[in-house]
Structures are given as structure tokens and as C-alpha cells.
Amino acid sequence: MVAKNILNRLCLKLGKENVISEKEDLLVLGYDATPGLHHAPDIVVYPTSTEAVQAAMQIAREEKLPITPRGSGSGLSGGSIPAHGGMVLCLNRMDKILEIDAENLTVTAEAGVITLNLANAVAEKGLYYPPDPASQKISTIGGNVMEDAGGLRCLKYGVTGDYVMALKCVLPDGSIITTGGKSVKDVAGYSFKDLLISSEGTLAIITEVTMRLIPPPQAKQTMLAYFDNIETAGKAVSEIIAAKIIPSTMEIMDKTTINCVEDYVKIGLPRETAALLLIEVDGHPAVVAEESDGVQRVLKEVNATEIHIAANDEEALELATARRMALSAMARVSPSTLMEDATVPRSYMAQTFAEIQRLAAKYDLTVGTFGHAGDGNLHPTVLCDERDADQMKRAHAFFDDLYTKVLEWGGTVSGEHGIGMAKKDYLARQIGSGGVEVMKRIKKAFDPDGILNPGKIFADD
Amino acid sequence: MNIEKLGNFTLDDAPKYEDILQCMRCGFCLPTCPTFALTGRERSSPRGRVALARAVAEGKLEFNQAMKEEAFFCLDCRACTTACPSGVQAGSLMEICRAQASQQQPLPKWQAGFRDFILKKMLPNPDLLETSMLPARLYQKLGIQWLVRHSKLLKLGPKWIDKAEGMMPELHQPLRQQLPEFSPAKGEKRGTVAFFLGCVMTLMYAEVSRQTVRVLNHQGFDVITPKTQKCCGAPHLTEGDPETARQLASHNLDLFLDLDVDAIVTDCAGCGAALKEYEEMLAKREDHQRLQIFHSKIKDISEFLIEVGIRTEGLKPVNKIVTYHEPCHLCHAQGISKQPRDIIKSIPGVEFREMKEANWCCGSAATFSLKFTEASQKILDRKLDNVKNTKAEVLVTSNPGCHLQLDWGLREADMAQPVLHLSELLGEATPD
Numbered sequence: 001m002v003a004k005n006i007l008n009r010l011c012l013k014l015g016k017e018n019v020i021s022e023k024e025d026l027l028v029l030g031y032d033a034t035p036g037l038h039h040a041p042d043i044v045v046y047p048t049s050t051e052a053v054q055a056a057m058q059i060a061r062e063e064k065l066p067i068t069p070r071g072s073g074s075g076l077s078g079g080s081i082p083a084h085g086g087m088v089l090c091l092n093r094m095d096k097i098l099e100i101d102a103e104n105l106t107v108t109a110e111a112g113v114i115t116l117n118l119a120n121a122v123a124e125k126g127l128y129y130p131p132d133p134a135s136q137k138i139s140t141i142g143g144n145v146m147e148d149a150g151g152l153r154c155l156k157y158g159v160t161g162d163y164v165m166a167l168k169c170v171l172p173d174g175s176i177i178t179t180g181g182k183s184v185k186d187v188a189g190y191s192f193k194d195l196l197i198s199s200e201g202t203l204a205i206i207t208e209v210t211m212r213l214i215p216p217p218q219a220k221q222t223m224l225a226y227f228d229n230i231e232t233a234g235k236a237v238s239e240i241i242a243a244k245i246i247p248s249t250m251e252i253m254d255k256t257t258i259n260c261v262e263d264y265v266k267i268g269l270p271r272e273t274a275a276l277l278l279i280e281v282d283g284h285p286a287v288v289a290e291e292s293d294g295v296q297r298v299l300k301e302v303n304a305t306e307i308h309i310a311a312n313d314e315e316a317l318e319l320a321t322a323r324r325m326a327l328s329a330m331a332r333v334s335p336s337t338l339m340e341d342a343t344v345p346r347s348y349m350a351q352t353f354a355e356i357q358r359l360a361a362k363y364d365l366t367v368g369t370f371g372h373a374g375d376g377n378l379h380p381t382v383l384c385d386e387r388d389a390d391q392m393k394r395a396h397a398f399f400d401d402l403y404t405k406v407l408e409w410g411g412t413v414s415g416e417h418g419i420g421m422a423k424k425d426y427l428a429r430q431i432g433s434g435g436v437e438v439m440k441r442i443k444k445a446f447d448p449d450g451i452l453n454p455g456k457i458f459a460d461d
Numbered sequence: 462m463n464i465e466k467l468g469n470f471t472l473d474d475a476p477k478y479e480d481i482l483q484c485m486r487c488g489f490c491l492p493t494c495p496t497f498a499l500t501g502r503e504r505s506s507p508r509g510r511v512a513l514a515r516a517v518a519e520g521k522l523e524f525n526q527a528m529k530e531e532a533f534f535c536l537d538c539r540a541c542t543t544a545c546p547s548g549v550q551a552g553s554l555m556e557i558c559r560a561q562a563s564q565q566q567p568l569p570k571w572q573a574g575f576r577d578f579i580l581k582k583m584l585p586n587p588d589l590l591e592t593s594m595l596p597a598r599l600y601q602k603l604g605i606q607w608l609v610r611h612s613k614l615l616k617l618g619p620k621w622i623d624k625a626e627g628m629m630p631e632l633h634q635p636l637r638q639q640l641p642e643f644s645p646a647k648g649e650k651r652g653t654v655a656f657f658l659g660c661v662m663t664l665m666y667a668e669v670s671r672q673t674v675r676v677l678n679h680q681g682f683d684v685i686t687p688k689t690q691k692c693c694g695a696p697h698l699t700e701g702d703p704e705t706a707r708q709l710a711s712h713n714l715d716l717f718l719d720l721d722v723d724a725i726v727t728d729c730a731g732c733g734a735a736l737k738e739y740e741e742m743l744a745k746r747e748d749h750q751r752l753q754i755f756h757s758k759i760k761d762i763s764e765f766l767i768e769v770g771i772r773t774e775g776l777k778p779v780n781k782i783v784t785y786h787e788p789c790h791l792c793h794a795q796g797i798s799k800q801p802r803d804i805i806k807s808i809p810g811v812e813f814r815e816m817k818e819a820n821w822c823c824g825s826a827a828t829f830s831l832k833f834t835e836a837s838q839k840i841l842d843r844k845l846d847n848v849k850n851t852k853a854e855v856l857v858t859s860n861p862g863c864h865l866q867l868d869w870g871l872r873e874a875d876m877a878q879p880v881l882h883l884s885e886l887l888g889e890a891t892p893d
Contacts, residue, residue: 020502022527023522023527024522025502025503025504027504027512027521027522028503028512028513029503031486031512033486033488035485073486073488074487092501093501114492135487135488138489328547331485331546332483332546335483337485386482387482
């Protein structure tokens, strides 16, 4: 709770209906989708314009309230949790799509627009916004940019950050700036917008984004392959890329995950299968036909045990069922799920799977792993119960060991979820103390008083 | 049995902590929740409501006014259950919280008295219930309704009274007294079913259920409608009186299990959902196997006809453009979505047009439409827009709550489409 005068000032500037201070509201705005993390804010505001964001930030600055930006709270690293209390600034009510520019192939939208709504709106105009994080039905585009969200299509189409053309934002000192623009080329000074991508709300608050669009692929082909060991699946991934084919999707699931899905939906998945790959190629029909043949050839060469080809959209959806159900199935069998996003260079994927299996046995844990095989981005998911302190300790030790190996192989501790509160301790291990120091200097340059999203990214913050 | 109190919940009818913990806060429920869409307030979302319940369970929050408000502001439409990856039942949890509210936040005496009179006295007693409708029928028959509606007299009072009056359909003699306990199959006999006749159906939509029985007969089924059946208990669950619900459930369970039938069919989505929940409601009191048998026999009319295969030979064409509104308690609570559409499409002459957001609540939600008239109106408007855009001539649904709300809404909005129950549409196609 904040002092009455702060509340009054905010109500006056933002409108009473855009300020929330009741205990029950604060209680439910102190979490995101990261397990085990919660910290209630002292006040929550819902600005409806860039100027309102500016006004709220000014009051916060004067009253020395930390500010944490929030979209829908679907993040997986605690980025939108007010670790030090203070003000949560929700951007959900800035949810207008401002312009779809078919000539320059861009869409400009307020930061609180839901990702899927943006994708659907541009699709209606015959255009395509490829990034599709799993939470796209509820995640906001601003949140996606702040965390540089990934998704299933990244191998071919890249991540959210690859689509950012321009950002309008409010800096902690209250200035409003726009960085980037609709020009394809732009080398005027520091690439400031790139610095803001994946900054997790620690440098500025984005209020408007301009994203790049592309023409949609005309055709696609979906395939599903089973393997009797995980190494073969890994080999298939490498060989497909080596054959100069870049599928739009290449998703992998291990045996534990397959069995969880089969327990849950009973669609006749072979329980003995060690891994499955869901592969999709898209583009011009002629290219799709050629690449589909190429993929099938590789799958046969490496001895996939079974290959299924979708004859139509309906069958494609059916083939994708198992992958779509992966998280649900695991979430249903256990009270808690600890999902991570360890990412390695693609060629190390099979080793990573082996390491996960070894560590799961060592720490006596059930771990299901699925993820974006083409990107080397895996989601090892520990099925656990947050009430079991000993099990949780083992789970954390498991990830600790795993990340040591992942870093050894030149991987990263977070492919797409961000550092936030959840992985602060790992950052220095990846980028070294020198790297951390530079990041801190950048942070200081933007936010000398440290009021913007404190308690994130840096271990000692 | 668990005898330890869970945080600030009382011992009786408390939620299970595991069920609350199951929420991983992914937020996938948010875009499906009508009350969240309306308010944009996290505490009025499934994720927020579960978080409040968790805070109560962990002793961080008293079971206070806000918790009670959210328990009742939840439409219990179960759209979040369909969307939830990890199987959280936010709707059921809010039902439990309503039961907690009646223990921990009792109503003022006169309100409690009225509530108890309806829930414990009237609803469990079909005879009383039917007699009570007599004044309403007289009110219509004697032309008083005409007078009231044209004088706009009720616009002076609270909104809900005006709305309640406006929603009242043309009333007929309650069906329960008229329907024979046995109606024989026509044509080649395919089996015998029991018919569960809901309270609202018999009182307000007698003609609809008459069609349901007629359709079942024509489809080759003997229909047994026991006269001693009672309310399914759904109103009690939604109003926080699980004990009366359990008593009614036990009565119906015994009654219907004594019958030698292939299925127990209902044409009320709300009843169907409640009947299918007897297994959990009575888990502590009844033999598990009996409950399982009962559960396996409960079928919505559309579910049943698709399972046995609808006989379309001899059906008369119905040359109309039809759209379909999915009752929450059919699509979300029972997972029945495809079957009603398949039936509509199987009627010769019908052109089926899918509406946008067909499975989005209409704002009726038991007594929600009267308790929260304004919120209910906004949810209804969204639905009516979607109906309008289809340019359909007929709006079909299959639940009396939706039926009342939609019928009223269309009239108020000067839209010409009639609302028909699926059984009525099929009845129109069914020859005598």
C-alpha cells in the first residue's frame, strides 16, 4: 500500500479507474508464470497513453517507488514481478493496433496488444507476423519484445527481436524517445532499439512498437517421425540442415514426454519410442514439395522407425497434437512443473539429451524434455511438487549441473525466457564478470537511480 | 479423511489444496474469461480467482468480502476449464467458495430466509414449485402482463425486476403433470431411455421437452419419465448449498438406477452437467460402482442421438438458415460441441452458419443475469452482435438459461430471429 497522497496524485493524472490499490488486487498482480515466485506490489496503474506512462513514472520517481512494467504476466523468468514492491505499471489497456502499412510491410501497435491479435490483424490484410511464442494467445507484443520471445518458427523465421523496426519508449528520466523507423536500412548512431530488445523492462518502458511483416508462405507440409534412440533424432536434425533445408518447425519430444501425452490423450503414440520429431516445411508449393522429399530422404537414411506425412490441414493438426499437448500433459500429472530453456548449438543437442537423462537419474527426478530441436532450444521439465522441499532442492541441483555443461558447450542459460529473477545466478557464469560489469554500466546510464524493474538480471541487485 | 483445516477455509466443503496448486499461472485462461474481458481486472479472471483462493488456503487472506464477490461474479461458464493446460477447475473451485461464503459471510437474515425458502423448500419439491407458477400463468392469461409491459410500470423499480419479468416466456401447464410416465417408441424400436426433466424445462419450456420426448420416440426409443424425480441440484451448487444438492442427488440416483434403461437423457445442459457431477458430489456417501454406472448413462439429447446414430429418413425439410449458440454447460462442462452441430446439419433443408465465438457465454449463468444486470447485458450484447453477423434466421441453443436470456435479448434488440431449442428444430423436422 502507498501513502494516500501518492494514490491521489496518480488518480488525478491517470483517472481513478486506472489506479488500483486494494489488497486483493495487489495480491494477484505479484506473479507471472514462473513457479514459486511472488511479490505483491504497493500500487498498480493502467496507463492508457504514452503520456500517462510518463506521468506515472514521474510520480514514481519523485516518490522513490520502484516501477515494474507488466503485460499479461505470462513470462517464465519473473520479469514482471515487482521484486522490490512499488508500482506495477500494466500496459494491457494500451491495446490498439495503430497502423498496418502494406507498402512498407510494417505494423505499428501499442505495447499492450495481444500477440495473436496482432498476427490475426495482419493476416486479414494478407501479411504474416511469424513469431509465435506458446503464450501468444495472451502474451503482449511489448512483453515479447522486452523478453525477445521465441516460439516454434524461429529456426526459419527468427525471434521477436528480428522483427522490431521501431520502438517508442519512456526512459526512467521521463523523456520519450522513438528509436528506429520504417527504413530497412538505418545506421544512424548506436542501434538503440537492439539494446532495448530483451532488456526485460530494466532500461525503458516500451509504449509502441513497429514490427516488420513478410508475405505469408503459400503452402506447407507437416511430417512426424519416430526414432528408437535420441541420438538418431539428433542426427536427423543435423542432417536435414546439412542438406540445406531449413524447416519452419522442427520440434522434438523425448520418451517421458511422449508417455505423459499418451497417458493424457491416448492417441496411440508408441510408448517405446525414444523420441519424435515434428517437422514442417513451408513456402512456394514447388519448394515445399522439394524440401518435403529431402526431409523424408534424410529421415529414411538415418533409419527413423516411422514417418507420417499429413495429407491435408486436418491431418497436419493431428500430427501436431502430441507436441501441442506436451506441456499440458506434464502439468496434469504433477502438481508443479519446473520448465527451463537451456539452449545449445544445434550440433550438441543429442549430448544435451544424454546429459539430461544422466542427471535425472543422478538426482532421482522425472524429467520430460521437449523443445525446438532446430534451434537447440530445449525445455527440460522437472515434474515435481513445490511442497516437497527436498525434491525442489534436487531439482535446482539438477539444473545447476545441466547449465554447467550447457555453458561448456557454448550454449546459453536462457534461449527465450529471459534472466529475470529466476536465473540471475547463472548470468555471470555465462558472460563473466566483465560482461556483467558492462551491462551494469549500461543500466546505470539509462537508470542512474535504479528505479526501473530492480531485482532483475543482476545477482546482487 | 482430512480433518485438518485448510488455511482460512472452514472444514466443511473446503477446496483441496492440490486442486489450487495445480494452477501454474500461465494465463491461458485469461482470453477465454468473459468477466476478465469485461473488467480487465486480474482478480476477476480465473487465474486471479484461483490465486485469491490460494491466499485464503495459505492463510494470507481472510475469506473476505472480495473473495465472496469474486466467487459469485464468476459466471461458472467453465470456458477456463476448456482452456487450462493443467486441468484446473476454477469454476468448480468458485462453487466451493460460494459454499464457503454461505458459511463465512452469511447473508442478512431476510435474504438468507428467502434463499433458504427457494433452495431448501421450493426447489426440492416439484408440487410446490408447480403450484407457485400458477399466479404467473394467471398473470399472463388475465392480461395483466400485457398491461404491465405496455405501461412500462416496472421501469420504475430495480432493473432486475423489470428484466425478470421481461424474460418470462409464454407459460404452459407444467409438463411433469401431463407427460405420461411411459411414451412408446415409433417405428423400429432401438431401446429404452429415461428422461430427466429439469425444473426450468417443465415450468418454463414445457413445449420444448414435449418435443424432446416426441423426437426420442420417433427415433425409436421408449421413454420413461418418472414423476417423482426432483431438481438436479445445480441451483444449490451455484448458490453455495451443496448439502441440499447432495440430498437431491441421492434421491435421483436411487430413482433412476432402479430403472432398466440404456441411458438417462436430458435436454437441459445445466442439468446434464450437474448429473454428470454426481460422481464427485456423492463420492463420500455412495458406492463408487453405482455412481460410475449412473455417470455412464447420463446423456445430453444431442450426445445420445449422435451416439446411437440419428435416423434421418422421413425427416421433413426445414428450409432455414440456422446458427448455434453453445451453452457453457454443454461445451465447457461436458465437452459436447460437435454433436449439436452434427444434428443441425443432418436436418434436410437447413443451412448452418457458424457464428463467431459460439462458445462464449451469453451472460445468463443461472442468477448472474439478474444479480449483475449490467455486466450480463454487456456479455449478451457481444453475443447478439455475433448472432447478427451470421444473418441467420433461427438461433438454436440447448439450455433453458441461455434460452431465456437470448430470447429476451433478441426481443429487446428488435432482432427478428426466434430462439429454438435443438429439440424444437428437430421436432419441426420430425413427422407425426
